[in-house]
Amino acid sequence: MEMIVISLCLTTLLAFLFLKSFHKKNTTTKLNPPPSPWRLPVIGNLHQLSLHPHRSFYSLSLRYGPLMLFHFGRVPTLVVSSADAALEVLKTNDIKFSNRPKTKMVDKLLNGGRDLAFAPYGEYWRQVKSLCALHLLSKKTIQSFECVRKQEINVMMDTLEKASSSSSSSTVNLSQLLTTLTNDVITTAVLGRKYSSEEGGNNSNNLVRRFNELLGAFPLGEFIPVLAWIDRIRGLDKKVEKVNDEIDVFLEKVVQEHEDHSDEEMSAFVDILLSTQKDKTTQFELDRKGLKILLVELLFAGAATTFTLMEWTMTELLRHPECMKKLRDEIRSVSTHDLYVTEKEVKEMNYLNMVIKEVLRLHPSGPLIPRELREDVKVNGYDIAAGTRVLINIYAIQRDTATWGADAGEFKPERHLNSLLDFEGQNFKYLPFGSGRRRCPGDGLAMALVEVALANLVKRFDLRFKLGPIGDDKPDLAEATGLDVCRKFPLIVSPFSALSST
Structure with a gap:
Protein backbone atom coordinates (compact mmCIF):
# COMPACT_ATOMS: atom_id res chain seq x y z
CA MET A 1 0.00 0.00 0.00
CA GLU A 2 2.80 2.36 0.91
CA MET A 3 4.48 1.68 -2.45
CA ILE A 4 1.26 2.55 -4.27
CA VAL A 5 0.93 5.80 -2.33
CA ILE A 6 4.55 6.68 -3.02
CA SER A 7 4.12 5.83 -6.71
CA LEU A 8 1.00 7.97 -6.92
CA CYS A 9 2.80 10.86 -5.22
CA LEU A 10 5.77 10.60 -7.56
CA THR A 11 3.49 10.35 -10.58
CA THR A 12 1.53 13.39 -9.43
CA LEU A 13 4.72 15.35 -8.80
CA LEU A 14 6.16 14.49 -12.22
CA ALA A 15 2.87 15.33 -13.90
CA PHE A 16 2.78 18.69 -12.07
CA LEU A 17 6.32 19.52 -13.07
CA PHE A 18 5.63 18.53 -16.68
CA LEU A 19 2.44 20.58 -16.85
CA LYS A 20 4.17 23.55 -15.21
CA SER A 21 7.03 23.33 -17.68
CA PHE A 22 4.60 22.96 -20.58
CA HIS A 23 2.52 25.88 -19.33
CA LYS A 24 5.60 28.05 -18.93
CA LYS A 25 6.85 27.13 -22.38
CA ASN A 26 3.41 27.68 -23.88
CA THR A 27 3.10 31.07 -22.16
CA THR A 28 6.55 32.12 -23.33
CA THR A 29 5.79 31.27 -26.92
CA LYS A 30 2.80 33.60 -26.82
CA LEU A 31 4.99 36.62 -26.09
CA ASN A 32 5.80 38.91 -28.98
CA PRO A 33 9.19 40.57 -28.37
CA PRO A 34 10.47 43.39 -30.59
CA PRO A 35 12.79 42.47 -33.46
CA SER A 36 16.39 41.87 -32.43
CA PRO A 37 19.54 42.10 -34.53
CA TRP A 38 21.49 38.86 -34.69
CA ARG A 39 23.71 38.46 -31.62
CA LEU A 40 26.77 36.50 -30.55
CA PRO A 41 27.00 34.16 -27.55
CA VAL A 42 27.96 35.83 -24.24
CA ILE A 43 28.52 39.36 -25.60
CA GLY A 44 25.17 39.58 -27.37
CA ASN A 45 24.95 42.74 -29.50
CA LEU A 46 27.91 44.59 -27.97
CA HIS A 47 29.92 44.10 -31.14
CA GLN A 48 27.38 46.21 -33.05
CA LEU A 49 28.06 49.34 -31.00
CA SER A 50 30.47 52.02 -32.17
CA LEU A 51 31.99 54.84 -30.11
CA HIS A 52 28.78 56.73 -30.90
CA PRO A 53 25.89 54.39 -29.95
CA HIS A 54 23.20 56.84 -31.09
CA ARG A 55 24.55 56.62 -34.63
CA SER A 56 24.82 52.81 -34.52
CA PHE A 57 21.23 52.51 -33.26
CA TYR A 58 20.02 54.91 -35.95
CA SER A 59 21.59 52.84 -38.74
CA LEU A 60 20.20 49.59 -37.32
CA SER A 61 16.71 51.09 -36.93
CA LEU A 62 16.58 51.67 -40.69
CA ARG A 63 16.73 47.89 -41.04
CA TYR A 64 14.95 46.55 -37.95
CA GLY A 65 12.37 49.25 -37.30
CA PRO A 66 11.50 51.82 -34.61
CA LEU A 67 11.52 49.32 -31.73
CA MET A 68 14.55 47.05 -31.34
CA LEU A 69 15.52 44.73 -28.51
CA PHE A 70 19.26 44.40 -27.94
CA HIS A 71 21.10 42.13 -25.54
CA PHE A 72 24.30 43.71 -24.25
CA GLY A 73 25.78 40.76 -22.43
CA ARG A 74 23.20 39.97 -19.74
CA VAL A 75 21.36 43.31 -20.07
CA PRO A 76 18.26 43.49 -22.35
CA THR A 77 17.88 46.98 -23.83
CA LEU A 78 14.98 48.39 -25.83
CA VAL A 79 15.87 51.14 -28.32
CA VAL A 80 13.08 53.50 -29.40
CA SER A 81 13.64 55.31 -32.72
CA SER A 82 10.35 56.86 -33.85
CA ALA A 83 7.94 59.55 -32.65
CA ASP A 84 5.01 57.12 -32.43
CA ALA A 85 6.96 54.65 -30.31
CA ALA A 86 8.32 57.47 -28.13
CA LEU A 87 4.76 58.63 -27.46
CA GLU A 88 3.88 55.13 -26.21
CA VAL A 89 6.89 55.12 -23.88
CA LEU A 90 6.99 58.74 -22.67
CA LYS A 91 3.27 59.50 -22.46
CA THR A 92 0.94 56.49 -22.66
CA ASN A 93 3.12 54.36 -20.37
CA ASP A 94 5.24 57.10 -18.78
CA ILE A 95 4.75 55.89 -15.20
CA LYS A 96 5.96 52.40 -16.14
CA PHE A 97 9.07 53.83 -17.80
CA SER A 98 9.76 56.44 -15.10
CA ASN A 99 12.87 54.85 -13.57
CA ARG A 100 16.45 55.42 -14.64
CA PRO A 101 18.75 52.43 -15.17
CA LYS A 102 21.11 51.62 -12.29
CA THR A 103 24.45 51.63 -14.05
CA LYS A 104 27.95 51.21 -12.70
CA MET A 105 28.89 54.76 -13.69
CA VAL A 106 25.83 56.25 -11.98
CA ASP A 107 26.62 54.20 -8.90
CA LYS A 108 30.25 55.35 -8.80
CA LEU A 109 29.90 58.98 -9.90
CA LEU A 110 26.49 59.84 -8.44
CA ASN A 111 26.39 57.56 -5.40
CA GLY A 112 23.80 55.21 -6.85
CA GLY A 113 21.70 58.00 -8.36
CA ARG A 114 20.97 60.43 -5.54
CA ASP A 115 20.71 63.36 -7.93
CA LEU A 116 17.81 64.78 -9.91
CA ALA A 117 18.51 63.10 -13.24
CA PHE A 118 19.22 59.52 -12.11
CA ALA A 119 17.43 59.12 -8.78
CA PRO A 120 14.87 56.28 -8.75
CA TYR A 121 11.32 57.45 -9.29
CA GLY A 122 9.78 58.02 -5.88
CA GLU A 123 9.48 60.42 -2.97
CA TYR A 124 13.19 61.32 -2.77
CA TRP A 125 13.22 62.24 -6.46
CA ARG A 126 10.05 64.32 -6.09
CA GLN A 127 11.53 66.23 -3.15
CA VAL A 128 14.77 66.96 -5.02
CA LYS A 129 12.88 68.06 -8.13
CA SER A 130 10.65 70.37 -6.09
CA LEU A 131 13.67 71.89 -4.34
CA CYS A 132 15.48 72.61 -7.62
CA ALA A 133 12.38 73.87 -9.40
CA LEU A 134 11.54 76.31 -6.60
CA HIS A 135 14.97 77.70 -5.73
CA LEU A 136 17.06 77.42 -8.91
CA LEU A 137 15.04 76.67 -12.05
CA SER A 138 12.03 78.95 -11.61
CA LYS A 139 11.57 81.88 -14.02
CA LYS A 140 11.98 84.36 -11.18
CA THR A 141 15.30 82.86 -10.07
CA ILE A 142 16.61 82.60 -13.63
CA GLN A 143 15.75 86.27 -14.27
CA SER A 144 17.52 87.28 -11.08
CA PHE A 145 20.84 86.16 -12.59
CA GLU A 146 20.55 88.36 -15.68
CA CYS A 147 23.29 90.69 -14.43
CA THR A 188 27.79 81.75 -9.52
CA ALA A 189 24.14 80.69 -9.47
CA VAL A 190 24.75 77.43 -7.62
CA LEU A 191 27.79 78.23 -5.45
CA GLY A 192 27.58 82.01 -5.08
CA ARG A 193 30.69 82.90 -7.09
CA LYS A 194 32.90 81.67 -9.91
CA TYR A 195 36.01 79.60 -9.30
CA SER A 196 37.76 79.60 -12.69
CA SER A 197 40.07 82.48 -11.70
CA GLU A 198 41.49 80.60 -8.71
CA GLU A 199 44.62 78.49 -8.75
CA GLY A 200 43.75 75.29 -10.60
CA GLY A 201 40.42 76.78 -11.63
CA ASN A 202 41.10 76.34 -15.33
CA ASN A 203 41.16 72.58 -14.76
CA SER A 204 37.45 72.66 -13.95
CA ASN A 205 36.60 72.87 -17.66
CA ASN A 206 38.55 69.69 -18.33
CA LEU A 207 36.90 68.07 -15.30
CA VAL A 208 33.44 68.74 -16.75
CA ARG A 209 34.31 66.93 -19.96
CA ARG A 210 35.93 63.98 -18.19
CA PHE A 211 32.95 63.62 -15.86
CA ASN A 212 30.46 63.45 -18.73
CA GLU A 213 32.64 61.09 -20.75
CA LEU A 214 32.74 58.68 -17.83
CA LEU A 215 29.03 59.01 -17.08
CA GLY A 216 28.32 57.91 -20.65
CA ALA A 217 30.92 55.11 -20.68
CA PHE A 218 30.08 51.43 -21.27
CA PRO A 219 31.88 49.40 -18.57
CA LEU A 220 32.26 45.89 -19.96
CA GLY A 221 31.97 44.32 -16.50
CA GLU A 222 28.47 45.72 -16.11
CA PHE A 223 27.24 43.67 -19.04
CA ILE A 224 29.58 40.67 -18.75
CA PRO A 225 30.66 40.34 -15.08
CA VAL A 226 33.40 37.77 -15.81
CA LEU A 227 35.14 40.39 -17.98
CA ALA A 228 35.19 43.12 -15.32
CA TRP A 229 38.98 42.77 -15.15
CA ILE A 230 39.20 44.41 -18.59
CA ASP A 231 37.78 47.65 -17.12
CA ARG A 232 40.57 47.64 -14.56
CA ILE A 233 43.26 46.96 -17.17
CA ARG A 234 42.08 49.76 -19.46
CA GLY A 235 42.14 52.12 -16.51
CA LEU A 236 38.42 52.89 -16.35
CA ASP A 237 38.14 52.27 -12.61
CA LYS A 238 41.15 54.50 -11.87
CA LYS A 239 39.73 57.30 -14.03
CA VAL A 240 36.46 57.19 -12.11
CA GLU A 241 38.29 57.21 -8.78
CA LYS A 242 40.48 60.15 -9.85
CA VAL A 243 37.55 62.27 -11.06
CA ASN A 244 35.56 61.45 -7.92
CA ASP A 245 38.44 62.51 -5.69
CA GLU A 246 38.95 65.81 -7.55
CA ILE A 247 35.24 66.65 -7.43
CA ASP A 248 34.93 65.75 -3.77
CA VAL A 249 37.93 67.89 -2.76
CA PHE A 250 36.51 70.86 -4.67
CA LEU A 251 32.96 70.56 -3.33
CA GLU A 252 34.05 69.89 0.25
CA LYS A 253 35.99 73.16 0.14
CA VAL A 254 32.95 75.01 -1.25
CA VAL A 255 30.49 73.57 1.27
CA GLN A 256 32.86 74.31 4.13
CA GLU A 257 33.16 77.93 2.98
CA HIS A 258 29.39 78.35 3.10
CA GLU A 259 29.10 76.62 6.46
CA ASP A 260 31.72 78.97 7.90
CA HIS A 261 29.65 81.95 6.74
CA SER A 262 26.22 80.55 7.53
CA ASP A 263 25.27 83.69 9.47
CA GLU A 264 25.43 85.77 6.28
CA GLU A 265 22.53 86.28 3.86
CA MET A 266 21.82 83.23 1.70
CA SER A 267 22.45 84.03 -1.96
CA ALA A 268 23.31 80.75 -3.67
CA PHE A 269 21.59 77.42 -4.17
CA VAL A 270 24.15 75.66 -1.99
CA ASP A 271 22.95 77.82 0.91
CA ILE A 272 19.40 76.64 0.29
CA LEU A 273 20.60 73.04 0.39
CA LEU A 274 22.49 73.59 3.64
CA SER A 275 19.42 75.21 5.17
CA THR A 276 17.26 72.27 4.05
CA GLN A 277 19.78 69.86 5.53
CA LYS A 278 19.52 71.55 8.94
CA ASP A 279 15.72 71.82 8.91
CA LYS A 280 14.42 69.04 11.14
CA THR A 281 10.76 69.90 10.54
CA THR A 282 10.78 68.51 7.01
CA GLN A 283 10.57 64.83 6.07
CA PHE A 284 13.17 65.34 3.36
CA GLU A 285 16.54 64.05 4.57
CA LEU A 286 19.58 65.39 2.75
CA ASP A 287 22.92 64.24 4.13
CA ARG A 288 26.28 65.76 3.17
CA LYS A 289 26.97 63.14 0.52
CA GLY A 290 23.56 63.67 -1.06
CA LEU A 291 24.06 67.43 -0.99
CA LYS A 292 27.37 67.19 -2.86
CA ILE A 293 25.96 64.70 -5.37
CA LEU A 294 23.17 67.14 -6.20
CA LEU A 295 25.73 69.91 -6.69
CA VAL A 296 27.75 67.63 -8.99
CA GLU A 297 24.82 67.20 -11.36
CA LEU A 298 23.88 70.88 -11.42
CA LEU A 299 27.46 72.03 -11.98
CA PHE A 300 28.74 69.41 -14.39
CA ALA A 301 25.77 67.98 -16.30
CA GLY A 302 24.07 71.39 -16.54
CA ALA A 303 27.21 73.13 -17.75
CA ALA A 304 27.99 70.48 -20.36
CA THR A 305 24.53 70.64 -21.92
CA THR A 306 24.65 74.44 -22.19
CA PHE A 307 28.11 74.97 -23.68
CA THR A 308 27.61 72.00 -26.03
CA LEU A 309 24.57 73.74 -27.53
CA MET A 310 26.51 76.99 -28.06
CA GLU A 311 29.48 75.15 -29.51
CA TRP A 312 27.38 73.27 -32.07
CA THR A 313 25.45 76.44 -32.94
CA MET A 314 28.63 78.32 -33.80
CA THR A 315 29.89 75.26 -35.71
CA GLU A 316 26.80 75.17 -37.92
CA LEU A 317 26.77 78.94 -38.45
CA LEU A 318 30.42 78.85 -39.55
CA ARG A 319 29.59 75.99 -41.92
CA HIS A 320 26.66 77.99 -43.34
CA PRO A 321 27.76 81.64 -43.82
CA GLU A 322 24.42 82.53 -45.43
CA CYS A 323 22.69 81.61 -42.16
CA MET A 324 25.28 83.58 -40.19
CA LYS A 325 24.60 86.68 -42.30
CA LYS A 326 20.85 86.30 -41.98
CA LEU A 327 21.13 85.98 -38.20
CA ARG A 328 23.50 88.96 -37.90
CA ASP A 329 21.13 91.09 -39.99
CA GLU A 330 18.23 90.19 -37.70
CA ILE A 331 20.23 90.95 -34.55
CA ARG A 332 21.29 94.34 -35.90
CA SER A 333 17.73 95.20 -36.96
CA VAL A 334 16.49 94.55 -33.42
CA SER A 335 19.52 95.81 -31.49
CA THR A 336 20.36 98.96 -33.47
CA HIS A 337 23.08 100.28 -31.14
CA ASP A 338 26.70 99.15 -30.76
CA LEU A 339 26.20 98.13 -27.15
CA TYR A 340 25.36 94.89 -25.37
CA VAL A 341 22.39 92.96 -26.78
CA THR A 342 19.88 92.72 -23.93
CA GLU A 343 17.75 89.73 -23.00
CA LYS A 344 14.66 91.80 -23.73
CA GLU A 345 15.90 92.40 -27.29
CA VAL A 346 16.69 88.71 -27.74
CA LYS A 347 13.03 87.80 -27.24
CA GLU A 348 12.22 89.61 -30.51
CA MET A 349 14.71 87.59 -32.58
CA ASN A 350 12.73 84.90 -34.38
CA TYR A 351 15.52 83.66 -36.63
CA LEU A 352 17.81 83.18 -33.63
CA ASN A 353 15.12 80.97 -32.13
CA MET A 354 14.90 78.98 -35.38
CA VAL A 355 18.68 78.51 -35.49
CA ILE A 356 18.78 77.17 -31.92
CA LYS A 357 15.84 74.84 -32.60
CA GLU A 358 17.57 73.44 -35.67
CA VAL A 359 20.84 72.90 -33.81
CA LEU A 360 19.01 71.05 -31.04
CA ARG A 361 17.32 68.91 -33.69
CA LEU A 362 20.57 67.88 -35.37
CA HIS A 363 22.81 67.91 -32.29
CA PRO A 364 20.77 67.08 -29.18
CA SER A 365 23.13 67.37 -26.20
CA GLY A 366 21.89 64.05 -24.83
CA PRO A 367 21.02 61.96 -27.93
CA LEU A 368 19.94 58.91 -25.89
CA ILE A 369 17.35 59.27 -23.10
CA PRO A 370 17.80 56.38 -20.63
CA ARG A 371 14.86 54.78 -18.82
CA GLU A 372 14.16 51.45 -17.13
CA LEU A 373 10.87 49.56 -17.23
CA ARG A 374 9.22 49.03 -13.84
CA GLU A 375 6.68 46.39 -14.93
CA ASP A 376 5.74 44.30 -17.95
CA VAL A 377 4.13 46.31 -20.73
CA LYS A 378 3.01 46.04 -24.34
CA VAL A 379 4.27 48.75 -26.72
CA ASN A 380 3.03 48.91 -30.31
CA GLY A 381 2.00 45.26 -30.05
CA TYR A 382 5.36 44.08 -28.66
CA ASP A 383 5.83 42.59 -25.18
CA ILE A 384 8.53 44.22 -23.06
CA ALA A 385 9.60 42.65 -19.76
CA ALA A 386 10.06 44.51 -16.48
CA GLY A 387 13.68 45.45 -15.79
CA THR A 388 14.46 46.08 -19.46
CA ARG A 389 16.63 49.12 -20.03
CA VAL A 390 15.25 51.61 -22.50
CA LEU A 391 17.03 54.15 -24.72
CA ILE A 392 14.94 56.72 -26.58
CA ASN A 393 17.11 57.68 -29.55
CA ILE A 394 16.42 61.40 -29.93
CA TYR A 395 19.09 61.56 -32.60
CA ALA A 396 17.13 59.11 -34.79
CA ILE A 397 13.70 60.60 -34.07
CA GLN A 398 14.81 64.12 -34.99
CA ARG A 399 16.42 62.92 -38.25
CA ASP A 400 13.52 60.74 -39.36
CA THR A 401 12.92 61.48 -43.05
CA ALA A 402 9.26 60.45 -42.70
CA THR A 403 8.80 63.42 -40.37
CA TRP A 404 11.39 65.95 -41.51
CA GLY A 405 11.69 65.17 -45.21
CA ALA A 406 14.49 63.93 -47.44
CA ASP A 407 16.76 66.75 -46.24
CA ALA A 408 16.41 65.76 -42.57
CA GLY A 409 20.19 65.55 -42.17
CA GLU A 410 20.80 69.09 -43.42
CA PHE A 411 20.99 72.28 -41.36
CA LYS A 412 18.00 74.43 -42.37
CA PRO A 413 16.70 76.80 -39.68
CA GLU A 414 13.91 77.93 -42.03
CA ARG A 415 12.15 74.61 -41.53
CA HIS A 416 11.02 75.98 -38.14
CA LEU A 417 9.38 79.07 -39.64
CA ASN A 418 5.81 79.35 -38.26
CA SER A 419 6.38 76.03 -36.46
CA LEU A 420 4.51 75.36 -33.23
CA LEU A 421 7.29 73.11 -31.93
CA ASP A 422 8.73 74.07 -28.57
CA PHE A 423 10.98 72.54 -25.92
CA GLU A 424 8.18 71.20 -23.70
CA GLY A 425 8.25 67.67 -25.14
CA GLN A 426 4.57 67.49 -26.06
CA ASN A 427 5.26 66.84 -29.75
CA PHE A 428 7.14 63.56 -29.91
CA LYS A 429 8.91 64.24 -33.17
CA TYR A 430 10.98 66.92 -31.39
CA LEU A 431 12.32 66.07 -27.92
CA PRO A 432 15.63 67.87 -27.31
CA PHE A 433 14.95 68.04 -23.55
CA GLY A 434 12.96 64.82 -23.28
CA SER A 435 9.35 64.45 -22.19
CA GLY A 436 7.18 63.16 -19.39
CA ARG A 437 7.97 62.96 -15.69
CA ARG A 438 11.72 62.70 -16.22
CA ARG A 439 11.99 65.55 -18.74
CA CYS A 440 15.04 67.78 -18.18
CA PRO A 441 13.79 70.72 -16.07
CA GLY A 442 16.84 72.90 -16.71
CA ASP A 443 16.04 74.07 -20.24
CA GLY A 444 15.01 77.54 -19.03
CA LEU A 445 18.33 78.04 -17.23
CA ALA A 446 20.28 76.91 -20.29
CA MET A 447 18.32 78.90 -22.88
CA ALA A 448 18.57 82.13 -20.89
CA LEU A 449 22.34 82.07 -21.33
CA VAL A 450 22.52 80.51 -24.80
CA GLU A 451 20.28 83.06 -26.54
CA VAL A 452 21.89 86.23 -25.21
CA ALA A 453 25.46 84.90 -25.49
CA LEU A 454 25.00 83.90 -29.14
CA ALA A 455 23.30 87.20 -30.01
CA ASN A 456 26.20 89.24 -28.64
CA LEU A 457 28.81 86.97 -30.18
CA VAL A 458 27.33 87.06 -33.68
CA LYS A 459 26.58 90.80 -33.57
CA ARG A 460 30.02 91.94 -32.46
CA PHE A 461 32.41 89.52 -34.17
CA ASP A 462 33.09 88.06 -37.55
CA LEU A 463 34.62 84.70 -36.65
CA ARG A 464 36.74 82.95 -39.24
CA PHE A 465 37.49 79.30 -38.85
CA LYS A 466 41.05 78.07 -38.66
CA LEU A 467 41.71 75.04 -40.86
CA GLY A 468 40.77 71.81 -39.12
CA PRO A 469 42.77 68.57 -38.66
CA ILE A 470 41.98 67.44 -42.22
CA GLY A 471 42.61 70.82 -43.82
CA ASP A 472 38.96 71.64 -44.48
CA ASP A 473 37.92 75.28 -44.63
CA LYS A 474 34.78 74.56 -42.56
CA PRO A 475 34.45 73.19 -39.03
CA ASP A 476 34.14 69.42 -38.93
CA LEU A 477 31.21 67.63 -37.29
CA ALA A 478 33.25 64.98 -35.45
CA GLU A 479 31.68 64.10 -32.11
CA ALA A 480 33.32 63.36 -28.79
CA THR A 481 32.13 60.44 -26.69
CA GLY A 482 30.13 60.82 -23.50
CA LEU A 483 26.67 61.39 -22.11
CA ASP A 484 26.54 64.89 -23.60
CA VAL A 485 27.91 64.81 -27.13
CA CYS A 486 30.09 67.86 -27.77
CA ARG A 487 32.66 68.48 -30.51
CA LYS A 488 35.61 66.10 -30.61
CA PHE A 489 38.03 68.88 -31.59
CA PRO A 490 37.94 72.42 -30.14
CA LEU A 491 36.58 75.21 -32.31
CA ILE A 492 39.57 77.47 -33.09
CA VAL A 493 38.67 80.79 -34.72
CA SER A 494 40.15 84.15 -35.64
CA PRO A 495 37.90 87.00 -34.42
CA PHE A 496 37.41 90.26 -36.35
CA SER A 497 35.20 93.10 -35.24
CA ALA A 498 31.86 93.07 -37.08
CA LEU A 499 30.73 96.44 -35.75
CA SER A 500 33.03 98.43 -38.07
CA SER A 501 31.06 97.21 -41.08
CA THR A 502 27.71 98.50 -39.82
Missing part, protein backbone atom coordinates in the same frame (compact mmCIF):
# COMPACT_ATOMS: atom_id res chain seq x y z
CA VAL A 148 25.60 87.69 -13.88
CA ARG A 149 25.05 86.53 -17.45
CA LYS A 150 25.75 90.03 -18.76
CA GLN A 151 28.93 90.37 -16.71
CA GLU A 152 30.40 87.05 -17.82
CA ILE A 153 29.42 87.51 -21.47
CA ASN A 154 31.23 90.87 -21.43
CA VAL A 155 34.31 89.13 -20.03
CA MET A 156 34.24 86.79 -23.04
CA MET A 157 33.65 89.76 -25.38
CA ASP A 158 36.72 91.53 -23.94
CA THR A 159 38.86 88.46 -24.59
CA LEU A 160 37.70 88.30 -28.20
CA GLU A 161 38.16 92.06 -28.61
CA LYS A 162 41.79 91.85 -27.50
CA ALA A 163 42.41 88.97 -29.89
CA SER A 164 40.78 90.82 -32.79
CA SER A 165 42.86 93.96 -32.27
CA SER A 166 46.23 92.26 -31.73
CA SER A 167 46.88 90.91 -35.23
CA SER A 168 45.07 89.38 -38.16
CA SER A 169 46.54 85.97 -37.38
CA SER A 170 45.47 85.86 -33.72
CA THR A 171 43.32 82.85 -32.87
CA VAL A 172 41.22 81.85 -29.87
CA ASN A 173 39.81 78.59 -28.63
CA LEU A 174 36.10 79.40 -28.82
CA SER A 175 35.14 76.06 -27.26
CA GLN A 176 37.25 76.94 -24.21
CA LEU A 177 35.72 80.43 -23.96
CA LEU A 178 32.17 79.06 -24.13
CA THR A 179 32.97 76.42 -21.53
CA THR A 180 34.42 79.01 -19.15
CA LEU A 181 31.44 81.32 -19.70
CA THR A 182 28.97 78.55 -18.90
CA ASN A 183 30.87 77.30 -15.87
CA ASP A 184 31.25 80.81 -14.41
CA VAL A 185 27.55 81.61 -14.79
CA ILE A 186 26.39 78.29 -13.33
CA THR A 187 28.87 78.23 -10.45
